[in-house]
Amino acid sequence: MREKQPExxxxxxxxxxxxxxxxxxxxxxxxxxxxxxxxxxxxxLKRQSIATGFSFLHKESSFEIGESLxxxxxxxxxxxxxxxxALNTLEVSFIGIVLxxxxxxxxxxARLSTNWLVSKLAGIFIEFMQDxxxxxxxxxxxxxxxxxxxxPRQALAPISGLILSNRGxxxxxPAPSPAHKYMVFFFLAACIVTYFIRRWAKRRQExxxxxxxxxxxxxxxxxxxxxVVWLLFGxxxxxxxxxxxxxxFKGGLTLSPEFVALLLGxxxxxxxxxxxxxxxxxxxxxxxxxxxxxxxxxxxxQVLNLVILPQALRVIIPPLTSQMLNLTKNSSLAVAIGxxxxxxxxxxxxxxxxxxxxxxxxxxxxxxxxxxxTSAFMNWYNKKAALVER
Amino acid sequence: MKLFKVCALMVAVVFLAMxxxxxxxxxxxxxxxxxxxxxxxxxxxxxxxxxxxxGEWKGLDVDTAKAIAAAVFGDASKVxxxxxxxxxxxPALQSKEIDVLCRNTTQTLTRETVNGxxxxxxxxxxxxxxxxxxxxxxxxxxxxxxxTVCVLPGxxxxxxxxxxxxxxxxKWKPVVIENTTxxxxxxxxxxxxxxTSDSSQLAAQRSVAPNPxxxxxxxxxxxxxxxxxxxxxGDDQWYDIVNxxxxxxVQAEEFGITSKNVDQMMKSKxxxxxxxxGVTPGMGKALGLDNKWVYNIIKQVGNYGEIFERNxxxxxxxxxxxxxxxxxxxxxxxYASPFR
Numbered sequence: 083m084r085e086k087q088p089e090x091x092x093x094x095x096x097x098x099x100x101x102x103x104x105x106x107x108x109x110x111x112x113x114x115x116x117x118x119x120x121x122x123x124x125x126x127l128k129r130q131s132i133a134t135g136f137s138f139l140h141k142e143s144s145f146e147i148g149e150s151l152x153x154x155x156x157x158x159x160x161x162x163x164x165x166x167x168a169l170n171t172l173e174v175s176f177i178g179i180v181l182x183x184x185x186x187x188x189x190x191x192a193r194l195s196t197n198w199l200v201s202k203l204a205g206i207f208i209e210f211m212q213d214x215x216x217x218x219x220x221x222x223x224x225x226x227x228x229x230x231x232x233x234p235r236q237a238l239a240p241i242s243g244l245i246l247s248n249r250g251x252x253x254x255x256p257a258p259s260p261a262h263k264y265m266v267f268f269f270l271a272a273c274i275v276t277y278f279i280r281r282w283a284k285r286r287q288e289x290x291x292x293x294x295x296x297x298x299x300x301x302x303x304x305x306x307x308x309x310v311v312w313l314l315f316g317x318x319x320x321x322x323x324x325x326x327x328x329x330x331f332k333g334g335l336t337l338s339p340e341f342v343a344l345l346l347g348x349x350x351x352x353x354x355x356x357x358x359x360x361x362x363x364x365x366x367x368x369x370x371x372x373x374x375x376x377x378x379x380x381x382x383x384q385v386l387n388l389v390i391l392p393q394a395l396r397v398i399i400p401p402l403t404s405q406m407l408n409l410t411k412n413s414s415l416a417v418a419i420g421x422x423x424x425x426x427x428x429x430x431x432x433x434x435x436x437x438x439x440x441x442x443x444x445x446x447x448x449x450x451x452x453x454x455x456t457s458a459f460m461n462w463y464n465k466k467a468a469l470v471e472r
Numbered sequence: 473m474k475l476f477k478v479c480a481l482m483v484a485v486v487f488l489a490m491x492x493x494x495x496x497x498x499x500x501x502x503x504x505x506x507x508x509x510x511x512x513x514x515x516x517x518x519x520x521x522x523x524x525x526x527g528e529w530k531g532l533d534v535d536t537a538k539a540i541a542a543a544v545f546g547d548a549s550k551v552x553x554x555x556x557x558x559x560x561x562x563p564a565l566q567s568k569e570i571d572v573l574c575r576n577t578t579q580t581l582t583r584e585t586v587n588g589x590x591x592x593x594x595x596x597x598x599x600x601x602x603x604x605x606x607x608x609x610x611x612x613x614x615x616x617x618x619x620t621v622c623v624l625p626g627x628x629x630x631x632x633x634x635x636x637x638x639x640x641x642x643k644w645k646p647v648v649i650e651n652t653t654x655x656x657x658x659x660x661x662x663x664x665x666x667x668t669s670d671s672s673q674l675a676a677q678r679s680v681a682p683n684p685x686x687x688x689x690x691x692x693x694x695x696x697x698x699x700x701x702x703x704x705x706g707d708d709q710w711y712d713i714v715n716x717x718x719x720x721x722v723q724a725e726e727f728g729i730t731s732k733n734v735d736q737m738m739k740s741k742x743x744x745x746x747x748x749x750g751v752t753p754g755m756g757k758a759l760g761l762d763n764k765w766v767y768n769i770i771k772q773v774g775n776y777g778e779i780f781e782r783n784x785x786x787x788x789x790x791x792x793x794x795x796x797x798x799x800x801x802x803x804x805x806x807y808a809s810p811f812r
Binding site for chain 2: 229
């Protein structure tokens with residue numbers, strides 16, 4: 083035993099222990115500052131006798147909201163008003179994300195087209211939309227709406243059942259009928275059945291090599307079943323047609339200028355970024371992969387589905403997530419053009435109750451929840467889509 | 473170890489800096505030390521507070537702020553104006569970003585209590601009204617069933633309109649846009665049937681409309697809107713200064729003292745006027761101001777009547793009559809407590 087125990091290192095010279103110590107110190111400082119800010123705020127609010135707490139949520143809001151997905155009136159509580167705002171934000175973000183994904187993918191693929199004109203047009207679209215601030219785009223679409231469209235009394239009706247005016251886009255919707263409930267039920271059932279067929283077909287193909295046309299069968303089920311139900315109910319075709327009553331259109335469905343302008347602005351702006359993400363993802367898969375896949379005799383759809391997409395998605399999904407988050411957060415620009423989103427409703431609430439700290443905290447919490455759930459979902463999907471190393 | 477010391481020092485510095493901020497002195501001392509009054513204003517309402525073509529701030533609220541500066545410094549030009557939206561204004565005052573808020577703000581119970589603010593003497597009595605295009609052919613606000621109404625958020629306006637439509641059992645649809653300019657553009661382009669706001673503001677907006685004659689104010693006034701300068705709770709001296717500055721403007725008009733004749737009035741034999749203008753000292757000192765504070769206000773800014781006529785009176789594009797804002801001696805509500 084020639085080797086002696088190494089000399090004991092004092093803890094401040096041991097990099098590991100020192101690192102822990104520093105971390106504790108930093109944490110302590112952050113904690114202290116946080117504690118100081120909170121206690122200082124509470125102290126000052128008390129000193130100026132400004133009310134605190136969330137009890138205002140139960141009080142009557144006594145303000146009206148322009149559009150709402152649930153029944154709401156000025157007699158409802160502030161809490162309900164905020165729910166209306168949150169649903170409006172959710173509505174515009176969700177529809178916006180779906181449309182953005184479709185348009186963005188389309189433009190991204192068009193950008194790679196071998197057709198010179200298509201590729202250049204996609205390029206111009208991307209450059210224009212990316213380079214103009216989204217707030218300006220919102221003002222632009224909103225102004226287009228109220229400046230170029232006529233008043234309700236001189237509204238345009240390009241096709242029957244569709245009315246364009248500066249009060250929004252009103253269009254006919256099918257009048258309520260008992261058939262609809264069953265159609266939705268069978269639509270959902272068809273979706274579930276298709277999912278299981280897909281699983282079964284995949285397993286069978288892996289075992290026996292036999293191919294099953296899942297896509298065509300699935301499509302037939304999803305479209306066919308509701309259609310059959312509709313026919314069984316005697317094919318009700320009665321429509322709810324919008325009519326001008328007093329100041330506004332009654333009946334049918336009306337999309338307000340604020341909603342349409344916000345949706346247009348957000349979708350066009352974000353889809354330009356999504357297009358670039360999609361293009362980059364597809365280009366990241368080397369040419370050799372496609373050639374090899376074709377060489378072993380895969381059909382073009384199989385090349386895309388089995389070789390290109392799995393590898394491209396790996397590159398696409400993470401930046402796509404951040405674009406989706408951007409769209410959700412940018413929807414708060416709605417206050418500028420008068421769409422009653424969460425921020426707009428919260429602003430009014432803050433003003434009437436004067437409790438800005440609570441109001442801002444609610445705004446932050448809501449966007450945090452939306453963002454965290456979006457990224458949780460996308461992370462799950464990313465894991466699923468990631469390449470399995472063999 | 474050196475790092476430790478640095479960290480400790482940083483913590484100490486941060487704490488000192490923050491406690492220093494929290495213990496800021498009395499408002500008057502702060503304002504004097506700064507050499508400048510910081511006033512929160514609207515910035516977008518013609519006649520009340522808006523920069524003119526040369527970039528100089530003009531308006532009734534601006535003149536109120538100037539009067540306060542004249543009282544404190546003897547120089548009406550020592551004001552820095554901060555344009556605030558309706559949503560920003562109360563937090564800006566609470567957080568000491570501004571010393572006083574002169575931004576057509578309505579005095580309400582909630583604002584005085586829950587928001588921790590004090591409203592001084594009213595500098596404009598207003599009421600909410602409706603502006604509609606003439607071609608709609610509407611004569612009364614009770615015909616507005618189902619109308620789309622443009623509203624500015626963060627004001628008492630939203631609640632008043634909701635109350636009005638509710639109490640008459642009418643349905644309506646608000647369009648709430650944060651920026652006054654954008655809101656007016658939307659209204660004049662026909663996005664809404666009605667624009668609702670304080671009637672003085674509606675008059676101001678109409679005066680800048682593409683065709684002012686195409687629009688008409690409906691007869692209904694649906695609310696009381698006493699607009700007044702606002703200060704924070706907790707500094708009574710500063711409240712007194714702002715409050716009595718506005719009253720001095722009113723009292724000067726009652727005495728018949730104007731910016732033109734104030735020098736002659738200094739020689740007045742009336743003991744009330746002598747006390748008022750500081751010829752007999754005492755009033756200024758009680759407020760912690762110079763004894764000639766009223767003289768400075770009137771000499772540099774003028775009395776309330778002069779301010780009114782200059783900014784919003786019948787000879788301006790707004791063309792407002794004195795109405796409620798006339799002196800009590802002439803049937804209005806402007807009434808200053810005695811200066812003694």
